[in-house]
C-alpha cells in the first residue's frame with residue numbers, strides 16, 4: 176500500500192497512554208498530521224506525564240469525556256480491557272468517529288465490538304502494529320517506532336472503506352508498511368510467531384525459578400537462557416489477556432509444538448543422534464534463512480533481493496595461485512545420490528552457492544538429515560531409494576535449472592505428489608524437455624503454459640523403462656531420465672546426439688550402481704541400491720573459465736587454478752581457448768573419486784578468432800559468455816554455430832552477450848544458433864558502459880572479466896545471482912587483480 180502525504184486528522188483521542196499508543200500519536204504530531212490530542216489512562220501519573228511531554232493536549236479522568244468530538248479514537252489497552260472501555264465510551268462517540276485498536280488478538284476484539292456497538296458497526300478498524308520494545312510507558316514513546324515496521328489491519332466485510340482508509344493513512348503517515356489479512360488468519364499467524372514464543376519463555380523461566388535444586392541457576396544464566404527468555408520480562412497482564420483471548424489458536428500451535436518436543440525427547444532418550452541432527456540442522460537452516468529475510472538478502476519469492484551492481488574499473492594482469500569454488504553439477508548430484516543411498520555419505524569441496532543449496536534444502540524438506548555445509552563439508556544420512564518423505568510445501572528451487580530437471584526424474588518415482596517452483600528466471604525455462612520423456616515412462620507431470628514451471632509431479636505412478644533418443648544434447652535431460660530409470664520397471668536407456676557431461680553416470684557407479692555406456696548410449700536397470708560413499712568435489716571448471724579467459728586477455732597474467740575438474744565432457748573451454756592460441760598448461764593431472772582433476776596454469780596470449788568446432792559446444796556450454804569476451808579480444812572473426820541451447824539458459828545468453836559487447840564498442844551479432852564476433856585484437860580495448868546482466872550469473876562475471884582489457888569503467892547491473900554458482904567471486908577476483916567493487920541498490 177503506497178504512502179500518501181498531506182494527511183491530517185483534526186482530533187484524536189488516545190485511550191491507554193502506553194508505549195504503543197503514545198508512539199503513534201507522537202509520530203503523527205511530529206509529522207504535522209494531527210490537530211488536538213486528548214488522552215485517558217487509568218493511571219493519573221501517565222496522563223500528567225503525557226501532558227508534560229506534549230503527547231496529549233488535555234486529559235480527563237472520565238474516559239467518555241476524551242472521545243467527544245474525536246475524529247479518531249485509538250484504543251491501546253490490554254485486550255481484555257477493551258470491552259469495558261467500549262462500554263464506557265459507547266454513548267459518547269460521534270456519528271462519524273472512527274475507532275481502532277492495536278491489540279495482538281483480533282477475533283476477541285471484533286467480538287467485543289459486535290457485542291457493545293451491535294453487529295455490523297462499521298467504523299471500528301481492527302489493527303495491530305508489529306513493533307515494540309522492552310521499554311514501556313509514556314516516557315518510552317518513540318516517534319520512529321513504526322518506521323519500516325509492519326502494521327496489520329484486518330478489515331471485515333462490513334468495515335466502512337473510508338474508516339479503513341483513514342486508519343491505513345494514519346499508519347502510513349508514520350512510515351509503517353501496512354498489510355491486510357483476515358481476522359482468523361492474523362490470530363493463527365500471531366499464535367505461532369508471537370504468542371507461543373512468549374508462552375514458552377514465561378513457562379521456562381517459571382520452571383527454572385521453581386526448581387529449588389537449581390536455585391543457583393540464575394547466577395549462571397547468561398547466553399542461551401538470557402536470549403531465549405528476554406521476552407518473559409514483558410507485561411504479565413498484557414500476556415495473560417493475549418493467551419486468554421487467542422486460546423484456540425494458541426492451543427493448536429502448542430499441541431503441535433508439544434508433539435515435536437516429544438519427538439525430540441524420544442530421540443534424546445534413545446540416543447538417536449541422526450534424528451537429533453535432523454531436527455537441529457533443519458531448524459538452523461530455517462533460522463539462517465529467516466536471518467537473510469530480515470536482512471532482505473533472501474533468495475525467495477515474492478521477496479525481492481536487493482539488486483547489486485558491479486563497478487569494474489580497467490584492470491591489470493591476473494596473478495596468483497588459487498582455487499575456485501566446487502563444481503556445481505557434481506555438488507547437486509552428491510546431495511541427490513547421497514540422500515538416496517543407504518548409509519552416510521561425506522562430501523568435501525561442496526559448492527555453497529544458492530543453486531546447490533536449493534537442492535540441499537529440497538532434500539531436507541523431504542526428510543533427509545543433512546549436516547552442514549560447513550567449509551564445503553556435508554554429511555548426508557541417506558534414506559535409501561524409497562525413503563524420501565512428502566515435503567510440507569512446494570520445493571522452491573530458486574534459479575537452478577539443474578535442480579528442477581534432475582529432481583523431476585527422481586520425483587516421478589516417488590509415492591507422493593510434489594510441486595516444484597523457481598524464481599523469475601527459472602519460471603521462464605522450458606521443462607517440456609523433461610516432462611515429455613517422463614510421460615513416456617508413465618509419469619504424470621503437469622507444467623504451466625508452454626511447458627514452463629511450476630512443475631507438478633504426481634506420486635504413485637508405475638514407471639516403465641524406455642529407450643529415449645535425446646532430441647538435444649542435454650545432460651540435465653539425460654540425468655532426469657536416468658534417475659527416473661532407478662524406479663522404472665526394466666531397463667532404461669538413452670542415446671545422446673553429442674557427448675554431454677557424464678557426472679550422473681560416474682557418480683551412480685561411485686555409489687555402486689551399475690551403469691552401462693556404449694558409444695553414445697547409456698543404460699541402467701532398476702532394482703539396484705546405492706551405497707554411501709565419500710565424494711571430493713573438484714573446483715568447477717565453469718567458474719575457472721572466467722579466470723582462464725581473464726588471464727588470457729590481460730597482458731602479463733600468470734595464474735594457476737588448483738584442483739579443477741577436467742572431466743573430458745567439460746573441457747571444451749580449454750580446447751577452444753587453445754585453438755585460439757591460449758597458453759594453458761595442465762599440471763599434476765590425477766583422478767579423485769572417479770573424476771579427473773588438474774591444476775591449470777594460464778598465461779596471457781594474443782588470441783586469434785576461430786570458427787568454433789560444433790563438437791565442442793556441449794563440452795563448453797556454460798562457458799560461452801566468457802568465451803565471447805575472449806573472442807572480442809582476439810585478432811579477427813570468431814564464429815559460433817550449433818549453440819541454440821544458449822538461448823534457454825538463465826537468460827538468452829546469445830542476446831545478453833551480443834547486446835553487452837555492442838555497448839562496449841565490439842562488433843558482434845547474434846544468429847539463431849550462435850554469434851559472429853569481430854575481435855579488436857592487438858592492443859585494442861573494450862569501451863566503458865552500463866551492461867544489463869539480466870540476473871544471469873555468467874553474464875555478470877564475464878563482463879567483470881572484460882574490464883581487464885577495459886579502457887573505461889564498466890557497470891554491470893543485477894549481479895546478485897552470481898551467488899548461485901560462485902559465492903565469493905568479488906573477493907577472489909579482486910585478490911587476483913580485478914578492480915571490482917559492489918554497489919548495493921535498494
Ligand SMILES: O=C(O)C1=C[C@@H](OP(=O)(O)O)[C@@H](O)[C@H](O)C1
Nearest residue numbers: 504577648649650651652796797
Ligand atoms: O547437468 C548439469 O549439471 C548441467 C547441464 C547443462 O545444462 P543442459 O543439460 O540444459 O545443457 C549446464 O548448462 C548446466 O549448467 C548444468
Ligand SMILES: C=C(OP(=O)(O)O)C(=O)O
Nearest residue numbers: 574575576577578797824
Ligand atoms: C545453465 C546453468 O545452470 P542451470 O541450468 O542449473 O540453471 C549455468 O549454471 O550456467
